[in-house]
Amino acid sequence: MHHADPAGQGADQLDARPSPPARGGGPMTVRARALLPVLAVALFAITVVAITASAGSTLGYDFHAYDQAAQRLLHGERLYDPAVDVAGGFAIYLYPPPFALAIVPLGLIGGGAAVWIWTALLVGAFVAGVALLPVSATIRWLVLALGALDWPLLYSIKLGQVGPILFLLFALGWRALDRPVPLGVSIGLGTLVKVQPALLLVWAGLTGRWRAIAIAVVVVAVACLVALLVGGLQPWLDYPTLLGRVASPLTTPHNFTPGAVAYQSGASLEVAGAIQVVVTALALVSVVVAARRARPDAAYLVTVVASQLVSPLLWDHYAMLLLLPVAWLLERGALWAVVIPLATAIFVVGIVPGSIYPVVFAVALIAPLILGWRRGASEASGARRIGAPA
Numbered sequence: 001m002h003h004a005d006p007a008g009q010g011a012d013q014l015d016a017r018p019s020p021p022a023r024g025g026g027p028m029t030v031r032a033r034a035l036l037p038v039l040a041v042a043l044f045a046i047t048v049v050a051i052t053a054s055a056g057s058t059l060g061y062d063f064h065a066y067d068q069a070a071q072r073l074l075h076g077e078r079l080y081d082p083a084v085d086v087a088g089g090f091a092i093y094l095y096p097p098p099f100a101l102a103i104v105p106l107g108l109i110g111g112g113a114a115v116w117i118w119t120a121l122l123v124g125a126f127v128a129g130v131a132l133l134p135v136s137a138t139i140r141w142l143v144l145a146l147g148a149l150d151w152p153l154l155y156s157i158k159l160g161q162v163g164p165i166l167f168l169l170f171a172l173g174w175r176a177l178d179r180p181v182p183l184g185v186s187i188g189l190g191t192l193v194k195v196q197p198a199l200l201l202v203w204a205g206l207t208g209r210w211r212a213i214a215i216a217v218v219v220v221a222v223a224c225l226v227a228l229l230v231g232g233l234q235p236w237l238d239y240p241t242l243l244g245r246v247a248s249p250l251t252t253p254h255n256f257t258p259g260a261v262a263y264q265s266g267a268s269l270e271v272a273g274a275i276q277v278v279v280t281a282l283a284l285v286s287v288v289v290a291a292r293r294a295r296p297d298a299a300y301l302v303t304v305v306a307s308q309l310v311s312p313l314l315w316d317h318y319a320m321l322l323l324l325p326v327a328w329l330l331e332r333g334a335l336w337a338v339v340i341p342l343a344t345a346i347f348v349v350g351i352v353p354g355s356i357y358p359v360v361f362a363v364a365l366i367a368p369l370i371l372g373w374r375r376g377a378s379e380a381s382g383a384r385r386i387g388a389p390a
Contacts, residue, residue, distance in 0.1 A: 033138050040145035047148045047346070048123055048157060055158045060115035063160030067114060069093040069100035070107030073231055080238040084246060094246065095162075097235040098192045098223040115160065122157050122164040129168035133324075134175045134297075135331040143327045146338060149345040153320035162193050163320045169193070170304050170324055173200065177296050184215025191216065192223050196307040199287065203303040206291035249276050249312035256357035257314040265355070279358070283309045283365060290369050298372020301325045305365040309358075316357055319344050322364045329367055340364055 052059060072079055079100060084092050093100065106114040130144050147153045156163035169190045176182035187204065190197030204213050228236065249257045250272050259276025263269065283306040290299035301324055308318045322340055329337035340360050343352060 036138065036141045036145070040141045040148065044127075044144050044148040047154060051154045051158050052119060059158060060118060060160035061158075062162075063115055063118045065093045066095070066100065066103045066118075066160075067107050067110070069095075070103040073100055073104060074107060078238070079231060079235040080242045082238065082242075084242060092246075094242065095194065096192055096224075096227075097231055097239060098227040101223075101227050101230060102192075118160050119157060122160065122162075125168040126153065126157075126164040129164070129171035132168070132171040132175050133327050135327050139327055139330050142330060142338075143323055146326065146341045147320075147323055149347070150320060150323065150341045151344050151346045151349050152317045153323070154346060156317040156320050159317065161315075161317050163317055165193055166190055166197065167321055167324065169197070170321065174297060174300055174324065177300060180209065180211035180215055183209065184212040185219055187212065188216035188219025188223075191220055196311050197304075199307040199310070200300070200303055203287060203291050203299060206288060207296060207299065247312040249314075252313060254315065255313055256316055256354055257312065258358040260314070261355045261358055280310045286365055286369055290372070294369055294372040297328065298368040301328055301368045302365060302372075305361060305368075309361045309365060314357065314361070316344070316354070319357055319360060322360060325364045325368050329371065332371055334367070334371065337367070 069079055071077075079097060080093060106118060109117065126147065127144070130140050130147070133140050133143065135143075153163070155161075169186045173183050173186035173190075176186070183204075187197060187200045190200070201213055201216060204210075204216075246252070249255065250259045250263045250269060252260065257276055258279040259272040262275045263272035267275070287299075287303045287306050290302040294302065304321065304324055308314065308321060311318070326337045326340050340363060342348075343356050343360055
């Protein structure tokens with residue numbers, strides 16, 4: 001992976017002084033840093049091959065929803081099933097209409113070939129996202145190694161879920177904080193894949209990135225217009241109705257929102273609902289506070305985490321996106337951040353309860369806000385890197 005200069009060194013980031021290289025061997029010895037790329041690539045290859053080879057009929061479980069939606073577009077059928085009343089079932093399409101249009105080329109291929117192509121694209125998207133991270137090479141290799149153990153990432157790849165694509169788009173946005181075109185494109189494309197990344201428009205507005213907002217709006221508008229011309233008006237009438245019907249943050253099975261976890265633990269619907277409202281409000285407040293008081297890269301990552309935490313559906317594989325703030329924290333010497341992906345690692349699946357997911361999201365939300373606070377002691381003294389930049 002090539003060396004990436006820290007992103008966002010424009011006028012908005014003059015306070016984000018570069019971190020000095022660690023002296024001597026630092027927390028990681030020279031030999032360990034030399035071996036890390038080999039170990040990371042080998043471990044990632046082994047776990048990805050193992051998870052896909054053992055997936056059987058579940059490989060591309062979510063991709064089948066995208067593929068069947070594309071097939072319905074091709075045949076002029078209704079994009080969204082009006083009979084669907086719960087999320088998580090097989091081949092249920094819950095994404096914006098333009099995303100189905102993007103899957104049409106794979107729909108034309110069809111069959112197992114399309115599933116494997118899509119799976120390869122997801123693996124490539126994650127690796128490309130890691131390569132784009134504006135951190136030192138050592139941290140990028142470490143993130144790749146952590147990804148090899150991260151059950152949410154491996155599960156996303158197995159299911160054919162869009163998480164790795166969002167990871168790539170968020171990494172691009174982080175790298176291009178003060179470049180309106182790539183930042184706006186990344187936000188716009190993320191919103192077209194899933195609605196939640198639209199929260200980054202709020203962050204962009206609070207931080208005065210109006211050109212990026214304009215570009216994101218143009219990207220979304222053009223894609224929506226094309227989808228409207230191809231699929232007609234009906235999908236746009238069905239989509240909000242479908243989301244309102246299936247996106248229950250408390251009772252949806254296998255959901256890990258704070259309210260759902262509380263409900264599954266025995267809380268009443270009223271108490272669980274109150275917990276969900278409070279956590280959502282706090283996440284949104286964190287976005288505003290971070291945008292006003294934290295350094296731009298920290299505020300961006302707080303918003304990325306909040307965009308998932310405020311979602312009424314918080315599946316376990318969403319936690320793969322926490323590797324983004326983990327990279328930021330590790331770059332600043334916060335070695336404890338490895339606990340975030342390790343808490344959901346493949347070797348603790350079935351041992352650690354599902355309640356760990358709201359916890360790791362909360363930690364990944366709060367830690368960048370605290371460490372990125374403009375007037376914090378760590379900011380005043382400069383952050384410490386793990387290993388020298390490549």
